[in-house]
Amino acid sequence: MQWLYLAIADIFEIAVAIAAGKAAGFKHRGWTAATLISGAIGTYFLSKALLTFDVGVGYAIWTSVAGVGITLLGALFFGQRLNWRKALGVAVIIAGVVGLQLSGAA
Numbered sequence: 001m002q003w004l005y006l007a008i009a010d011i012f013e014i015a016v017a018i019a020a021g022k023a024a025g026f027k028h029r030g031w032t033a034a035t036l037i038s039g040a041i042g043t044y045f046l047s048k049a050l051l052t053f054d055v056g057v058g059y060a061i062w063t064s065v066a067g068v069g070i071t072l073l074g075a076l077f078f079g080q081r082l083n084w085r086k087a088l089g090v091a092v093i094i095a096g097v098v099g100l101q102l103s104g105a106a
Contacts, residue, residue: 001052002048002049002051002052002053002058003049005045005046005048005049006045006046006049006053006058006061006062006065008041008042008045009042009043009044009045009046009048009049009062010042010062010065010066010069011042012038012039012041012042012045013038013039013042013046013062013063013066014066014069014070014073015034015038015042016035016038016039016042017066017070018070018073019031019032019034019035019038020035021078022034023035046058046059046062049062057100057103060096060097060100061097061100061101064093064094064096064097065097067093068090068093068094071086071089071090072090
């Protein structure tokens with residue numbers, strides 16, 4: 001169940017990043033509200049996942065998966081450039097997350 005909680009937390013963390021970008025420094029109320037609400041929901045599910053995961057490992061996986069998701073969505077839907085250096089960074093992050101999983105983190 002902790003993996004489901006962590007996956008939900010990641011989805012909301014990605015939503016935070018997208019909404020925060022659209023909020024334009026909290027100038028747009030709707031996007032600001034979406035940022036804050038998504039952040040609260042994501043943090044709630046992260047805290048549920050951290051009941052089972054080691055805090056450092058769970059947080060590392062959460063931020064890494066969200067970072068990869070945001071980077072890929074930015075390239076696919078928001079016209080952000082994904083060059084070989086970014087792709088290499090994404091690959092290294094994925095390898096790190098797999099390494100944490102293989103270490104018996106949860």
